[in-house]
Amino acid sequence: MTFAFPIRALGALAALCLLATLARAADPPKPVPAPIQQLRIYEIFEDTKPHFHARFRDHALRIMQRYDFRIVAMWETRQEQRTEFAYLLEWPDEATMKDRWARFMADEEWSRIKRETRSRGRMVGQIQDRTLHMVEYSPQRHLLD
Template structure:
């Protein structure tokens, strides 16, 4: 009986520590596609005003990046909120902020800046590392990767990452920054959204080449795909952090 009670107590402590470790914030990745030639104006507006107004209204700036191959004049950034309800309230307050209204109007005197905005709402996975802020390595290259699983297989994708892939990434010199599971409309399967850091784009590609040839990875991949492929689509975007990004 004493052993049983001890086991229950240890399990409770373990669950508590796991809950403490889990990042339960509500995340949003926003992608701004600019009108031709207007990306510098958007970056200036974010650098001088927007990020500060976000913080004032309870939004946490996680990171801001510009794609290396940026034919769409895009800015990618991630915000965190305490909850979905807090997110909606913060954006409502932001939109009504007198300073923001003035900044928006003044910055667009020569024309519209943003052509289109996309959002991906996300929850941190249970294997995502703690998101770190600025580090003494401003030369890092970041890579955004988005995985769409084959039907009903996103949990198998997550299990493979949780148990194997993230460790193999680290083995091959890749830095795990953050992992999220997207929140989709009912009837649509979630996606795995994650960010890695590399010393350079070339280093990142070399690391992935080594990863794909790793015998342990080949074994894990084959075992996880006995009944067919579990990943349908992979998107990869190499990005550089802006000079005002929290994550650098």
């Protein structure tokens, strides 16, 4: 009879562990929030377009990578008399997007490159910036990966 209490205690402990496991299994998994996309559209000028593309390709992209920018795709568009450069980025959330842009804009190398390339003429006019939130029925949640 001296072993009856410990065996009962072990049985009760095993039952509690089983109930805790079942309770956790019954909780639905928390949905992973969808990332956000950011659409940037720059007005660019025909006379400085090659310089703009060289600066973006050779410098901006490299510095953006330093701050974990995830560029999905880039396009050049033309509307009436206006040429535009558009690109789409993907971010985990708005806070990350704002933080990374602040860090990029404060980057000393990027500031220096912009100063140095001003001598080639005006490269960017109007900038449009849109934050895109996917609707729940979007066929694709992540554009990268």
